[in-house]
Structures are given as C-alpha cells and as structure tokens.
Amino acid sequence: MSWKFWQKNQASGETEGMPKPKDLPDAVGRHLVVNLKLDPDYVWTLKAALRSQPENRDIRDFRIFSPGQANAAGVSVRNYLTLDDHPALILYEGWVNKKTNQLKLVTKTTEKAA
Numbered sequence: 001m002s003w004k005f006w007q008k009n010q011a012s013g014e015t016e017g018m019p020k021p022k023d024l025p026d027a028v029g030r031h032l033v034v035n036l037k038l039d040p041d042y043v044w045t046l047k048a049a050l051r052s053q054p055e056n057r058d059i060r061d062f063r064i065f066s067p068g069q070a071n072a073a074g075v076s077v078r079n080y081l082t083l084d085d086h087p088a089l090i091l092y093e094g095w096v097n098k099k100t101n102q103l104k105l106v107t108k109t110t111e112k113a114a
Contacts, residue, residue, distance in 0.1 A: 018079035021047040021065075027101040028062065032092070046091065051080040058099045064092040 024032075024046055032043045048062045063083050070077050075086050083090050087108075096103040 018081065019050055020079060021049045021067075021077050024048045024064065025050075025060075025062070025096050025098075027096055027103050028064070028094075028105070031103060031105060047077070049077060049080040049083055053095070059095050059097050061095050062093065063090050065089045066091065 024044065025048060028048065029043055032038045033040045045066070045068075046064050047067050048064050050060045050062050053059045053061060061080065063080060065077060065083065066089070067077075070086075070089055073086065073089065075082070075089060077083060077086075077089070090108050092105055092107055094103060094105040
C-alpha cells in the first residue's frame with residue numbers, strides 16, 4: 001500500500017489551486033443579459049469555470065457552460081481544465097478583471113468540417 005499522502009502525484013499537481021465551477025461573476029452575467037439580450041432566467045442557471053492568470057492576480061479567465069448539457073453528455077466539470085477535453089460544452093469564454101469589472105467575452109462558434 002502506498003500511504004504517502006503527503007507526497008503529491010503529478011495529476012493532482014496540475015489542477016492544484018483550480019476552483020470548482022461557480023455561479024457566473026456578476027459582471028459577466030450582467031453583460032450577457034444587458035448587452036447580448038439573453039434571457040436572465042437562462043443566464044443565471046449557467047456556471048463558470050475560473051482560473052487565475054499568473055501574471056495578474058486580478059484577472060480571471062473563465063469558461064461558461066450549462067450544467068444541464070454537461071450532465072446530459074456525462075461530463076463532470078471539476079475545473080477550468082476539464083473543459084479542454086470537451087470544447088463543445090463551452091458556450092462563452094474570456095476574462096474578467098475583479099477590481100475594474102472589465103471583461104472580454106468570446107462567443108464560441110461550432111464549426112462543422114466540410
């Protein structure tokens with residue numbers, strides 16, 4: 001048996017410090033409702049997977065997804081990196097500055113191969 005719980009394995013070190021998906025940041029939710037004219041009831045059911053940028057701690061990268069679609073696809077979204085393997089689940093992505101509430105939002109488009 002390997003009881004060396006104080007030693008971290010390679011897989012857990014990659015996702016260390018990554019928060020679990022949370023409700024949308026207020027600035028992002030307001031942008032989706034006000035600027036993109038999306039239904040507020042729909043917008044506030046979405047979740048955001050966040051990660052900090054190493055060069056600026058005030059800026060957070062985010063990926064927005066629908067928990068219902070993730071469950072239907074059989075995907076358990078644990079953090080930001082989980083969505084790397086399932087890009088079809090990402091509805092929007094971008095970054096938000098916590099202090100200034102500035103944000104950059106990119107609408108994901110699904111491209112079909114010809």
